[in-house]
Amino acid sequence: QVQLVESGGGVVQPGRSLRLSCAASGFTFSNYPMNWVRQTPGKGLEWVAVISYDGSNGYYADSVKGRFTISRDNSKNTMYLQMNSLRTEDTAVFYCTRDREAGRYYYGSGYGMDVWGQGTTVTVSS
Amino acid sequence: EIVLTQSPGTLSLSPGERATLSCRASQTVSSRYFAWYQQKPGQAPRLLIYDASSRATGIPDRFSGSGSGTDFTLTISRLEPEDFAVYYCQQYGSSRYTFGQGTKVDIK
Numbered sequence: 001q002v003q004l005v006e007s008g009g010g011v012v013q014p015g016r017s018l019r020l021s022c023a024a025s026g027f028t029f030s031n032y033p034m035n036w037v038r039q040t041p042g043k044g045l046e047w048v049a050v051i052s053y054d055g056s057n058g059y060y061a062d063s064v065k066g067r068f069t070i071s072r073d074n075s076k077n078t079m080y081l082q083m084n085s086l087r088t089e090d091t092a093v094f095y096c097t098r099d100r101e102a103g104r105y106y107y108g109s110g111y112g113m114d115v116w117g118q119g120t121t122v123t124v125s126s
Numbered sequence: 127e128i129v130l131t132q133s134p135g136t137l138s139l140s141p142g143e144r145a146t147l148s149c150r151a152s153q154t155v156s157s158r159y160f161a162w163y164q165q166k167p168g169q170a171p172r173l174l175i176y177d178a179s180s181r182a183t184g185i186p187d188r189f190s191g192s193g194s195g196t197d198f199t200l201t202i203s204r205l206e207p208e209d210f211a212v213y214y215c216q217q218y219g220s221s222r223y224t225f226g227q228g229t230k231v232d233i234k
Contacts, residue, residue: 035223037223042223044214044226044227044228045214045216047222047223047225050222050223059222061222062127065220068201086149095170100182107221108222108223110158110159110219111158111159111176111177112173112176112182112216113161113171113173116172124179
């Protein structure tokens, strides 16, 4: 069964850090680009970052560039999102997602996200 | 950044009716990089349509997508009770995805 399970969310003060994890199972994780997507009631769905199948390339939304770092450990079938200098506007449900197309895409396949985790909630508040 | 604008914001219809949802892009989008998602309360989004018109695995044929360039449409031919949800369009360009703000389809 293809599955993504996020963890690591919680309540954190502004300016602090948090690391999210996404554990994958049921498919060959190392073949797929992976993403983080977040959702807030006010702004809807927002793509956050993508990482290539081998972890060599990552791209970020302008809103998180320089503060967040996406990474993956293919030996552990796990993706991460290191979030530094958190702001109140980073409060959201964070989803990890799989790009629909496997293959050697260095910037994400762009062909849609066909597997989503259940989400983990990050609350940034003093 | 390409901005996607969905209309209407809310669509109130009855079961059995046809739903037509629109998504307009601020610049030309490749059809190969255009998708639609459905989201129900408390759940993650689910991929419905990719490549603008191809149904994802397990999606009923009452869902169809069309369009090209800057104008894309999701049509639900006959609404079933489980179709009342929020629908998002998405595009991919310049190594990043963007989403529309969503259209809520609710029961009239």
